[in-house]
Amino acid sequence: EAGNISRELSSELGSNIEIYDVDGKDLSNLSNAQAIINDDVQLNAVKGLISYKINYMDNRVVVDLSYPVLKDNITIGIVRFYKDYTEIFSYNKRFKEIINAFAVMIFIAIFIVSLVLSRHITKPVRKLINSTERISKGDFDSKIDIDSEDEIGELAGRFKIMVQRIRGQIRIIERDRDDLKEAQMHSKVFFDNVTHELKTPLTTILGYAQIIKENGFSDKNFFDKGIFCIINESKRMNKMVVQVLEISKFNSSGSKYQFKRVNFSELIVKTCDEMGIKARKYGINIRCLIQDGLAIYGDEDKLKEIIINLIDNSIKYGNVNSDVECKAYHEGNHIFVKIKDKGKGIPKECIDNLFEPFYRISKRFSREKGSVGLGLTIVKKIVERHNGTVNIKSVENIGTEVTLDFKGENND
Ligand SMILES: Nc1ncnc2c1ncn2[C@@H]1O[C@H](COP(=O)(O)OP(=O)(O)OP(=O)(O)O)[C@@H](O)[C@H]1O
Ligand SMILES: [Mg+2]
DSSP: OHHHHHHHHHHHHTSEEEEEETTOOBSSOOOOTTSOOOHHHHHHHHTTOOEEEEEEETTEEEEEEEEEEEETTEEEEEEEEEEEOHHHHHHHHHHHHHHHHHHHHHHHHHHHHHHHHHHHHHHHHHHHHHHHHHHHTTOTTOOOOOOOSSHHHHHHHHHHHHHHHHHHHHHHHHHHHHHHHHHHHHHHHHHHHHHHHHHHHHHHHHHHHHHHHHHTTSSHHHHHHHHHHHHHHHHHHHHHHHHHHHHHHHHTTOOOOOEEEEEHHHHHHHHHHHHHHHHHHTTOEEEEEEOTTOEEEEEHHHHHHHHHHHHHHHHHHBOTTOEEEEEEEEETTEEEEEEEEOBSOOOGGGGGGTTSTTOOSOHHHHHHTTOOSOHHHHHHHHHHHTTOEEEEEEETTTEEEEEEEEEOSSOO
């Protein structure tokens, strides 16, 4: 009967089923070369335990399972089951291999990605280090071409801003240094000129004074000429000292301006009148064409000084018995003052130098007229202090026109 059950089960499950009694006798009577492989398995089954063993033979995997048959909790026999799991095992093995291969691939991929990533991170850092090195050596124009949008990019961006700021500050310092150098040079030239210009009249005065001391009144003509020169040169020196003091006040910004609303029309008319006395000595007529009610916000005395200086020039350098025209009018919010003479004019190449201290076109000629060469320097400084501009147009042997352009007060 056991043989029948065993055969039925074997054909049903497609594997070998053997039935033993507790002594290990094969009841199924099926002769199979692999019938008893391991006693331990059987022994366990006899003890009432389900026991199994995996046997590897000739590339085949056979599972040997023994199952106790119990009756009233007593083992009366064993059912032994052999199943060939070669296919499942080899499938499992392939699956394991695939997983291993996959793991290796993932590992390689992670390795490559981390390599690329670290390169990606270290490359801009290296670039940044190189840039900082160049900048630390003073090359502030070297470029930092890192455009990434990560933290390194942000750091590079901030660094660029920092470099730009430093570059800006350096430019300011350099500009200030150049300005200072230029100012020092200007003040040196200015004081060299002052010394030179003061020496000339002093030499003249001393020369005449010594001869007069020696000769007394014996030579009346020489005495008169000497005294005339001494007085003239002394006046010129006095004027120069006053003008130099005024310029030095401008430079040290110690010059105090009393700004207020000034009736400019009235001021110009009055000044023209006053200058008329000097003009008449040379047969010069000052034609005053002043629009009424021109108002300007400025320093009255300084504005007057501008007009005096310009009319003085027109009288000094204008032709004898000619006209000097003084015009003032407003155009929009601007007030224009034009002082025009008919005279020897100014050579084109000299016009740019006119505002330089002590600049005179003909020293001999202007000295005779008691000139120092500071008038236009002072004019320009005062005009600029009033936010205005001076422009000089001149044609040689025809005449000169000086134009002042100021911003007016309620002239519309
Ligand atoms: N209207 C003018 N016509 C011709 N030359 C002029 C005229 N105004 C100025 N100049 C020239 O420009 C020079 C500079 O003028 P500026 O008024 O600065 O000095 P100055 O008249 O010589 O002396 P200062 O005004 O100090 O008494 C003059 O020496 C003169 O050569
Ligand atoms: Mg002058």
